[in-house]
Amino acid sequence: MLAILWKDLRIEWRTKEMLSSLAVLAVLLVLTLTFAGQAGTVGASAGRLAGALWVAFLFAGLLGIQRSFLLERENQCLAGLLVSPVDATSLFLAKLVGNVIVLGLMQALIVPLGALFMGSGMAANLPALAVVLALGNIGFAAVATVFAAAAVRTRAREVMLPLLVLPLLLPLVILVVKATGAVLGGTSLGEVGPSLTYLLAFDAIYCTAGWMLFEFVVRE
Amino acid sequence: MARPVVVEAQGLVRRFGTATVLAGVDLRVGPGTIVAIFGPNGAGKTTLLRILATLLAPSAGAVSLFGNDAFGSHAGVLRRRIGLVAHETFLYPDLTATENLLYYARLYRIDDGSERAAELLAWAGLDAHRTRPVRSFSRGMAQRLALARALLHRPELLLLDEPFSGLDAAGAEAVETTLARMREAGGTVVLTTHDVARGLALSDRACILNRGRLAWESLGRAPADAFAAAYRRVVGDG
Numbered sequence A: 001m002l003a004i005l006w007k008d009l010r011i012e013w014r015t016k017e018m019l020s021s022l023a024v025l026a027v028l029l030v031l032t033l034t035f036a037g038q039a040g041t042v043g044a045s046a047g048r049l050a051g052a053l054w055v056a057f058l059f060a061g062l063l064g065i066q067r068s069f070l071l072e073r074e075n076q077c078l079a080g081l082l083v084s085p086v087d088a089t090s091l092f093l094a095k096l097v098g099n100v101i102v103l104g105l106m107q108a109l110i111v112p113l114g115a116l117f118m119g120s121g122m123a124a125n126l127p128a129l130a131v132v133l134a135l136g137n138i139g140f141a142a143v144a145t146v147f148a149a150a151a152v153r154t155r156a157r158e159v160m161l162p163l164l165v166l167p168l169l170l171p172l173v174i175l176v177v178k179a180t181g182a183v184l185g186g187t188s189l190g191e192v193g194p195s196l197t198y199l200l201a202f203d204a205i206y207c208t209a210g211w212m213l214f215e216f217v218v219r220e
Numbered sequence B: 001m002a003r004p005v006v007v008e009a010q011g012l013v014r015r016f017g018t019a020t021v022l023a024g025v026d027l028r029v030g031p032g033t034i035v036a037i038f039g040p041n042g043a044g045k046t047t048l049l050r051i052l053a054t055l056l057a058p059s060a061g062a063v064s065l066f067g068n069d070a071f072g073s074h075a076g077v078l079r080r081r082i083g084l085v086a087h088e089t090f091l092y093p094d095l096t097a098t099e100n101l102l103y104y105a106r107l108y109r110i111d112d113g114s115e116r117a118a119e120l121l122a123w124a125g126l127d128a129h130r131t132r133p134v135r136s137f138s139r140g141m142a143q144r145l146a147l148a149r150a151l152l153h154r155p156e157l158l159l160l161d162e163p164f165s166g167l168d169a170a171g172a173e174a175v176e177t178t179l180a181r182m183r184e185a186g187g188t189v190v191l192t193t194h195d196v197a198r199g200l201a202l203s204d205r206a207c208i209l210n211r212g213r214l215a216w217e218s219l220g221r222a223p224a225d226a227f228a229a230a231y232r233r234v235v236g237d238g
Helices: A002-015 A017-036 A042-082 A088-118 A123-151 A157-184 A192-219 B046-050 B075-079 B097-107 B112-122 B139-151 B168-182 B196-202 B222-234
Strands: B009-017 B018-029 B034-038 B060-065 B082-085 B157-161 B189-190 B207-211 B212-218
Touching: A002 A017, A002 A088, A002 B157, A017 A042, A042 A088, A042 A123, A042 A157, A042 A192, A088 A123, A088 A192, A123 A157, A123 A192, A123 B097, A123 B189, A157 B034, A157 B157, A192 B034, A192 B157, A192 B196, B009 B046, B009 B212, B018 B212, B034 B196, B046 B060, B046 B157, B046 B189, B082 B139, B097 B112, B097 B139, B139 B157, B168 B189, B168 B196, B207 B222, B212 B222
Parallel strands: B034 B189, B034 B207, B082 B157, B157 B189
Antiparallel strands: B009 B018, B009 B060, B207 B212
16 A cells, blocks of 8 residues: 555656646636625625635545546556556545645645635634644545546546535535634634534544445456 | 366357447457457457456356456456457556556566566567656657556466557567467467568467458468458458
């Protein structure tokens, strides 16, 4: 698993293709959505910022996760992996961890920018925000990793991936947007406890399903 | 005790949608043997090799490798004993030649990965290019590196799809020497090629695959004229 993760991160470090395209798309989305939502009206800004941020994370994130498999498509490197003794579970875990890291890096760039434009003070609640985002990222990446592995072999993959992933993510998105809005608005981690429990449950379900399905998805 | 047959395929059928690419192939290859499979484009050669490499499951029929079901619970262990060179190189363009080999060495858990990678880079004549990204390689250089990648874990069964494609005379000669040495050491090679002269000279047995069936098979080394006659009879002049 570590070999695959090392390779993915090394290629990304060298090319910076995924992170740069993700960041640009996410910045554009956050700016568009925050200005469309009349930035500066402080009372409702935390909830609106959370919505704007997650729209950006989802669309930019899908692009990035798809890219992590396009990497394997060139020269049929995925076949090289599949003829090696590495089991599909390790491949799933490596891609999942790599995608969560890239999503986290993208968020580290985008969240402060969004907060700046929306006038939301988030410094005090940064650890809580990090926990919520991390839980959201794990569930999102688990579902998207499985479907990206399937979609990468289809011709209409750019259309297929959001169509397959977004409906499945709806419960997680509702939860994570609400939790993100709450912590951005100053609510403590303890107060959003129930949402975090549900997020954890979704993460567990998505990761387990991904773990079990990945072998079938990647080999068939 | 007799060593088990390395490759045993029985009644292999592979369909892609409505197209039947393999229509019942039987193949048996023992240890220390090089088998060359010839045939026109679309005959099913690549599909056959992909099934033998456990990359593609057959629609019907059975494959046994080293006496074990190729698609059973031992598949992971079997893959450690197989090397595959396909049409595509399986190399990451943004990694250097050394990084690609080290990556595959880690996947195969090769203890002496660095030494082995250096040894194979020298074998492939790519020593001077080891720090260059594969994206900058010519087709022939990439093919030599792909062969090095397939040999990295010292496979007992080597499956080669058009291994001489893109290679210059020196590169092709190095491959021939390596395959002959591998045979002497008891290794098994199944290769497909359109290079009839080279394939016949190298192999212990020749087969002709046509329209998804093994239409002809020599009993031992195939003389060029007998092979040519058989090819004309089975495939036609094309």
